[in-house]
Amino acid sequence: MMTLDEKFSALEAENAPGQEVRQFTGNLNDIMRGNKYSGVPVDFSHGDVDAFPPIPGSSEAWKNGFDKGGNQAYTEYRGAARIRESLARRLARFTGSSISADNELIITPGTQGALFLALGATVSAGTKVAVVEPDYFANRKLVKFFDGEIVPIPLHYQGSPSENGPDLNQIEDAFKSGVKVFVFSTPNNPTGLVYSGNAITEISALAAKHDVTLIVDQLYSRMLYSGEVYSHLRACEIQPENLITIMGPSKTESLSGFRLGTAFGTARLIERMERLQAIVTLRAAGYNQAVLDTWFQEPEGWMEKRIREHEAIRDELLKIFRAADFLTATPQAGSYLFPQLPPLDVEPNTFIRLLRHQAGVTVTPGTEFAPGYSDSIRLNFSQDHAAAVAATERIVKMVEVYRK
């Protein structure tokens, strides 16, 4: 087992999205080639909630919660019953399978909170956990924090649609070799790959057969681009005994500033997650919970317009990266691009710091998502369209300047 020093060294967060302000930039001027670039700075490490503002009425919904006073301030740890009631119905409709508001749903401080509780409820010293590579950076860190053992599952995302997806044979091997928990995101963060209906059905059946707990992070499942199809694990015919689905309104709906998420599924696990929440944060902020009333009941056409606008940005950035010969998969959903950079004269992490210092462009290094992805960068393109295009052009220019 790791010592606390080793554990916290594994949790190093300096390169995590949003933490770039804490980085040391002392020597960058010495190695910088040419001058700084002009242009609106763009922080691709997270979405821009000024360019894509929160669901209309979210601030008013918050105020309604505040005005309710004590009842809304102090809810059950799993969240206010009234809010869970109607939310369970809407989430059931979206995911294709019923949810008991009383026993199968918990409101958490963001989907990060839900992931933490779900892994805390299922992973302890020595638990083997299958983790996809690449996938959301916290998955690996959480397994390490709980002293679990990571079993990596490769994700193919740069091929044709029929080649892409998680390696199902390796999943089966992992399940056979004693894996107890499988955690993954679909749409995948950072690639935007959506697991096919076949992959989802297979994963569900394999988990049922080998008694593996599934934790599926569907954070981006609503932002699905033209022609794409989404498959919900919860709607599969053959299901494992333990299945937790995680969703939240932080991304597509821009409610990140409220820290709201949900997890739903197996009652026994939701109960554990609530017990853990009682010693972690007590509950998602009471007044904020009221904002969930706006979720999955956005004004008509609002979501469709939001998806259309993101698709337009996606298409234009893809064109720029591909014109410059950066291998870049087409995200089927979500607002992440994960281009692969050509060989450079400087270390990838130095290039990323230069990008921020010289070109005013913040991106997240691929190594946050799996070891071995140092030549890739993640962009959250939920940004002002014109600013995102100009910033992407600056990335391409910078790569030319520092190319090997």
Added chain:
Amino acid sequence: MMTLDEKFSALEAENAPGQEVRQFTGNLNDIMRGNKYSGVPVDFSHGDVDAFPPIPGSSEAWKNGFDKGGNQAYTEYRGAARIRESLARRLARFTGSSISADNELIITPGTQGALFLALGATVSAGTKVAVVEPDYFANRKLVKFFDGEIVPIPLHYQGSPSENGPDLNQIEDAFKSGVKVFVFSTPNNPTGLVYSGNAITEISALAAKHDVTLIVDQLYSRMLYSGEVYSHLRACEIQPENLITIMGPSKTESLSGFRLGTAFGTARLIERMERLQAIVTLRAAGYNQAVLDTWFQEPEGWMEKRIREHEAIRDELLKIFRAADFLTATPQAGSYLFPQLPPLDVEPNTFIRLLRHQAGVTVTPGTEFAPGYSDSIRLNFSQDHAAAVAATERIVKMVEVYRK
């Protein structure tokens, strides 16, 4: 080491404050003596933020945060730099020792969040942790969750002021026997006992000598009653290398619905706590953080009035309990009473459920604060004055009815 089943059984939260709605009340009518009592229901498990509303301007401060948009939604994991800057100055003034806003302060989702992060940063499998009995219920649960080993320290609170306090000899013995972390609250939850200047100086010196990390929860240190003196660990001359102080505006200031807390002290531990926060909840809700601008800058006279009003409730409830011969210590600070009930015909937990069912009075069982306190109950008397008095009279009546 405990299995997950054992661990989550130790985290049982059914009797935790606020969770009473999830209790089974099926058979209470069969054992109830007499009829239900009339009167306004009072929930003493937590403070009533309708009777004592949040700091004036807190909702407006939240709206200012929301209107700032992206900058306020996505802060560093340790909280927005601007807010930490001014808050560090105010907390330093209150606690008598300077705080670096950059390295020594983290904003957390409630003080519960701060406690979780502080123990997560210092406790792992086998770490010996000294825990006071009675003390805040989550302390013990947190140590168990992180697989630490609890070393109990008795607190004397029913004697004269000179007899009261933690057992300093046992603290020294514990530190000598390999305890690495000591966590405690002052004012103590649930008794309202304030650690004396002498006790604080001794604890600090002993921790320095034996290299013990101190985690002190000062949540209630602002609500200090007439004639009482408060001593801050941070202001001691001899200090241990590792000291974290925890405070927040959830109680005295009634901001619980915002889930805001702070921890400040040793930079190395704050850094670890931030790394942990990155995988637990990312950050305290961004917009909510803006409400910290109202903390320690309340309108003139507001805090004094709040303390006066609580002191008046304290005095009247003490009178009622003592007239009925319930042994009840005088809280020196905070809004908790911890009376000891006489022997009853029914199990203490059954009596507590009857109290809720028959008399509309919710209290927290003493066993939440330490094993062996089943004859005591905790009341948070931050309630409407008249309703609290009437409810306390109902408790006394109920005890008469069910007395052995």
